[in-house]
Amino acid sequence: MSMMSEGRPTQPLAGAGHSVATFTGNRALMLEEPLIFESGSAEVTGVDLEPVPAHASRLGGLERKGAIGLPGLAEGEAVRHYTRLSRQNYGIDLGLFPLGSCTMKHNPRLNEKVARLPGFADVHPLQPQDTVQGALELIHELAEWLKALTNMPAVAMAPKAGAHGELCGMLAIRAAHEARGDARSVVLVPESAHGTNPATAAFCGYRVESIPADARGRVDTAALLARLGPDVAAVMITNPNTCGLFEPDLKRISDAVHAAGGYVYCDGANFNAIVGRVRPGDLGVDAMHINLHKTFSTPHGGGGPGSGPVVFSEALAPFAPLPFVVEEGGRLHLVEEESASAENHGQSFGRMSAFHGQMGMFVRALAYIKSHGADGLRQVAEDAVLNANYVLRSLDDLLSAPFGDSGPCMHEALFDDGFLKDTGVTTLDVAKALIDEGFHPMTMYFPLVVHGAMLIEPTETESRARLDEFIASLRGLAEAARAGDAGRFRTAPHFAPRSRLDETRAARSPVLAWTPAQTAE
Numbered sequence: 001m002s003m004m005s006e007g008r009p010t011q012p013l014a015g016a017g018h019s020v021a022t023f024t025g026n027r028a029l030m031l032e033e034p035l036i037f038e039s040g041s042a043e044v045t046g047v048d049l050e051p052v053p054a055h056a057s058r059l060g061g062l063e064r065k066g067a068i069g070l071p072g073l074a075e076g077e078a079v080r081h082y083t084r085l086s087r088q089n090y091g092i093d094l095g096l097f098p099l100g101s102c103t104m105k106h107n108p109r110l111n112e113k114v115a116r117l118p119g120f121a122d123v124h125p126l127q128p129q130d131t132v133q134g135a136l137e138l139i140h141e142l143a144e145w146l147k148a149l150t151n152m153p154a155v156a157m158a159p160k161a162g163a164h165g166e167l168c169g170m171l172a173i174r175a176a177h178e179a180r181g182d183a184r185s186v187v188l189v190p191e192s193a194h195g196t197n198p199a200t201a202a203f204c205g206y207r208v209e210s211i212p213a214d215a216r217g218r219v220d221t222a223a224l225l226a227r228l229g230p231d232v233a234a235v236m237i238t239n240p241n242t243c244g245l246f247e248p249d250l251k252r253i254s255d256a257v258h259a260a261g262g263y264v265y266c267d268g269a270n271f272n273a274i275v276g277r278v279r280p281g282d283l284g285v286d287a288m289h290i291n292l293h294k295t296f297s298t299p300h301g302g303g304g305p306g307s308g309p310v311v312f313s314e315a316l317a318p319f320a321p322l323p324f325v326v327e328e329g330g331r332l333h334l335v336e337e338e339s340a341s342a343e344n345h346g347q348s349f350g351r352m353s354a355f356h357g358q359m360g361m362f363v364r365a366l367a368y369i370k371s372h373g374a375d376g377l378r379q380v381a382e383d384a385v386l387n388a389n390y391v392l393r394s395l396d397d398l399l400s401a402p403f404g405d406s407g408p409c410m411h412e413a414l415f416d417d418g419f420l421k422d423t424g425v426t427t428l429d430v431a432k433a434l435i436d437e438g439f440h441p442m443t444m445y446f447p448l449v450v451h452g453a454m455l456i457e458p459t460e461t462e463s464r465a466r467l468d469e470f471i472a473s474l475r476g477l478a479e480a481a482r483a484g485d486a487g488r489f490r491t492a493p494h495f496a497p498r499s500r501l502d503e504t505r506a507a508r509s510p511v512l513a514w515t516p517a518q519t520a521e
């Protein structure tokens with residue numbers, strides 16, 4: 001059964017010259033598209049090749065003997081299939097993408113151009129290092145930038161995403177404790193941390209203890225300090241935190257954690273809000289991942305792989321993973337294994353991945369950094385914060401902002417569902433109705449510390465005109481909800497390729513593989 005006929009049943013049509021016709025399901029520019037398996041057939045092909053004569057086979061008898069059931073399509077049909085699918089997507093190149101915590105900002109095309117230069121795009125990780133000096137220099141230069149921007153003495157470039165960076169940082173922390181013979185079992189994680197933090201700590205074998213937030217949306221410093229002790233290996237703190245707020249006590253917390261023999265892991269995925277303004281090394285941080293795919297605008301989500309380099313303090317640098325680039329006698333080379341000559345990496349915990357990291361993302365991130373310069377990067381942070389505060393203050397008379405009274409926010413504006421009380425409309429309904437207005441929904445029900453959270457991160461790359469459109473749409477929805485127009489929300493979205501889906505079934509019993517019709521139950 002096709003998705004097409006499940007989602008929008010085709011309509012029988014009686015008309016002149018046709019006894020019964022069937023609508024396609026297309027609606028103006030909203031085009032239906034079946035799975036490629038449903039529209040293709042094994043008899044059709046987009047290529048026209050001579051059969052290979054048996055004697056010419058170089059596969060030593062291993063060549064395929066029969067068809068493997070891949071669908072065939074004429075070239076034009078194949079192009080249409082993927083173009084139609086692409087139009088059912090929403091991306092930063094289409095419109096404002098307010099997903100909080102994700103930093104969906106414009107990806108400058110200059111970065112793409114540079115990343116496609118053959119000297120970067122065509123290098124292979126197993127090439128002799130003499131032939132990739134330029135690539136190594138680029139990794140080295142980016143590493144120096146990341147160290148300077150954070151005031152941290154070492155960086156591991158290999159981690160492939162933020163969560164992978166957290167794992168890298170926590171493995172270094174565990175290695176540092178083990179090297180001292182100091183077995184510690186607990187990692188403290190504030191309630192306002194990103195969900196990946198407790199997951200990472202648990203994955204590394206630690207018991208996670210949650211520290212509550214205070215009434216101002218920050219970690220309860222007194223509760224955190226009171227819990228420190230000889231069993232605490234580390235504190236994992238997100239700054240700015242997931243309420244979009246700066247943690248002003250971080251230096252005090254770091255000093256106390258160090259005095260108690262622990263380490264401070266800072267989730268730096270929200271670096272976009274403070275780059276050029278705050279250096280985490282000055283706040284006593286021992287390890288922090290930086291999401292190049294957020295702060296430094298390398299495409300992410302459907303657009304490309306992540307990259308999550310981790311900066312380290314003096315104390316953790318010796319435990320950083322391999323490989324790393326060093327300069328020796330005017331040449332750059334990748335240190336691939338432990339050696340006495342590598343001064344500050346004597347006790348590396350090992351590797352995060354087979355090679356050196358996401359080269360394409362390094363190229364894009366360095367292009368972004370160099371085209372902004374240090375001053376430009378500071379302005380990125382300032383404008384991101386300005387835009388978020390503009391959204392917060394333009395909406396907080398109609399929507400409820402739980403921490404609106406505790407000063408400006410950082411890069412994200414946080415609302416709760418207080419303004420929807422007794423309207424019969426939920427946070428989910430507002431998010432779905434926003435789709436009808438042509439926007440991607442904001443982050444919903446996260447952070448968990450506020451009820452029915454709506455987290456909006458406009459980023460610095462939206463103009464005031466675009467922000468005003470978005471604000472006006474949200475105001476319109478808030479007014480409609482308060483005016484008792486709940487029906488409009490309950491079945492939204494009405495103008496998307498699919499209407500309200502069963503989210504519980506999608507999460508609990510997803511159908512991830514296509515089954516041929518003849519064997520389907």
Ligand SMILES: *Cc1c(COP(=O)(O)O)cnc(C)c1O
Binds near residue numbers: 101162163164306
């Ligand atoms: C995005 C994000 C992460 C996870 O990063 P991934 O690259 O998605 O693994 C962790 N913490 C915070 C605060 C984030 O915003």
